[in-house]
Amino acid sequence: MSDGFVGRQSLPDLGIWDKLKQRRRPISFDLEITARCNNDCRHCYINLPAGDREARARELTLAEIERVAGDAVAMGAVWCLVSGGEPLLRSDFAAVYMALKRKGLLVSVFTNACLITPAHIELFKKYPPRDIEVSVYGATRATYEAVTRRPGSYDAFSRGLDLLREGGLKVRFKAMAIRSNVHELAAISAFCRERTKDYFRFDPLLHLRFDGDPVRSAEIRAERLTPEEIVAVERADEERFGALQKGCADGQLINPELEHYGCDHLFHCGAGNGSFSVGYDGTFRLCSSLWHRDTTYDLRRGTLREAWELVVPRVRDLRSTNKDFIERCRVCPIINLCLWCPAHAALETGSMDDWVDYFCAVAHARAAALDRAR
Ligand SMILES: C[S@@+](CC[C@H](N)C(=O)[O-])C[C@H]1O[C@@H](n2cnc3c(N)ncnc32)[C@H](O)[C@@H]1O
Numbered sequence: 001m002s003d004g005f006v007g008r009q010s011l012p013d014l015g016i017w018d019k020l021k022q023r024r025r026p027i028s029f030d031l032e033i034t035a036r037c038n039n040d041c042r043h044c045y046i047n048l049p050a051g052d053r054e055a056r057a058r059e060l061t062l063a064e065i066e067r068v069a070g071d072a073v074a075m076g077a078v079w080c081l082v083s084g085g086e087p088l089l090r091s092d093f094a095a096v097y098m099a100l101k102r103k104g105l106l107v108s109v110f111t112n113a114c115l116i117t118p119a120h121i122e123l124f125k126k127y128p129p130r131d132i133e134v135s136v137y138g139a140t141r142a143t144y145e146a147v148t149r150r151p152g153s154y155d156a157f158s159r160g161l162d163l164l165r166e167g168g169l170k171v172r173f174k175a176m177a178i179r180s181n182v183h184e185l186a187a188i189s190a191f192c193r194e195r196t197k198d199y200f201r202f203d204p205l206l207h208l209r210f211d212g213d214p215v216r217s218a219e220i221r222a223e224r225l226t227p228e229e230i231v232a233v234e235r236a237d238e239e240r241f242g243a244l245q246k247g248c249a250d251g252q253l254i255n256p257e258l259e260h261y262g263c264d265h266l267f268h269c270g271a272g273n274g275s276f277s278v279g280y281d282g283t284f285r286l287c288s289s290l291w292h293r294d295t296t297y298d299l300r301r302g303t304l305r306e307a308w309e310l311v312v313p314r315v316r317d318l319r320s321t322n323k324d325f326i327e328r329c330r331v332c333p334i335i336n337l338c339l340w341c342p343a344h345a346a347l348e349t350g351s352m353d354d355w356v357d358y359f360c361a362v363a364h365a366r367a368a369a370l371d372r373a374r
């Protein structure tokens with residue numbers, strides 16, 4: 001990895017101000033209001049137990065959330081995605097939601113739906129969210145609870161979903177295609193598509209834990225499908241495969257950054273370009289998955305404006321001298337089919353510019369499938 005990282009909470013050189021002047025404003029941000037969850041999904045990158053007192057004590061308070069949201073709006077943000085952990089687990093969820101709405105933000109909510117009550121329905125009807133996205137972990141009780149490891153969670157999910165739909169609230173769905181539910185993926189897709197005209201997607205790509213917990217990361221690895229299985233589930237889903245084909249139209253698997261051939265910048269994605277993420281304890285990141293310690297900023301010790309104006313340009317300016325990066329991933333013609341990015345590489349290897357064999361195998365299997373379909 002190159003030198004010159006932003007050390008945790010240290011601010012960059014004054015020379016950065018020139019770059020700062022060119023930066024765009026933030027448009028949207030993710031807010032993880034808790035890492036705790038009522039479920040314990042096998043594949044989960046973040047969850048801590050619902051009763052974890054330490055995790056609860058570290059959560060941003062309502063007042064801190066108001067401050068961050070107010071700063072974000074003052075800087076230009078218009079849209080906030082509230083997630084977790086399970087956001088509805090917070091007893092002050094309604095107050096947090098209303099605080100964001102009062103700032104004038106469009107608010108999206110990611111939830112497992114298990115904790116939805118009639119009071120949430122009234123809240124959402126009166127003050128509509130931009131969207132509510134519900135994760136579906138199985139189409140049957142057995143599979144759902146094999147993933148969530150919480151007896152009773154399937155009934156809670158079904159009740160919550162019924163409440164949302166009876167309340168006339170539009171729901172979007174998503175599913176993760178993982179070892180514990182892949183046998184039921186077609187049924188999960190049918191379940192979701194029957195219940196929404198709006199939006200459904202499934203994702204077979206799992207990244208590792210944000211907290212680096214080796215036991216939980218091993219559980220995630222165990223839930224990963226093989227490259228061949230990923231290709232098979234994507235090939236079997238017309239909509240999904242069509243989207244992949246469209247993304248690689250005209251027989252070209254294009255890396256849009258290839259024209260910068262030889263460039264050693266690490267970041268060519270949208271991280272910190274109009275959006276950012278705030279963790280449950282106030283950790284600022286350029287995107288949700290970017291937890292490398294040299295790229296984060298503690299909003300309890302500094303302001304959002306400092307993070308946006310000083311840390312983001314410095315991180316976006318990071319360069320690599322690693323040949324694996326410069327000669328492989330950086331110039332890879334199929335990077336659009338790959339989960340590789342500096343954030344996911346760091347979760348996998350500790351380093352933002354290392355190659356990841358599993359990601360590579362998945363991307364090549366996808367490329368071969370697209371080639372065969374041509
Ligand atoms: C962490 S959850 C938080 C919101 C809510 N609890 C839920 O389940 O929708 C957000 C989404 O991330 C997905 N997810 C969990 N672990 C993942 C992983 N290791 N890699 C990619 N996505 C993951 C979940 O399945 C869910 O759809």
Ligand code: SF4
Pocket residue numbers: 037038039040041044045046047084085086112135
């Ligand atoms: S419901 Fe969401 S936050 Fe909770 S364990 Fe599952 S994926 Fe993680």
Ligand code: SF4
Pocket residue numbers: 328329330332333334335338339340355356359360361363364
């Ligand atoms: S891991 Fe492989 S497929 Fe993915 S970007 Fe790097 S070289 Fe390309």
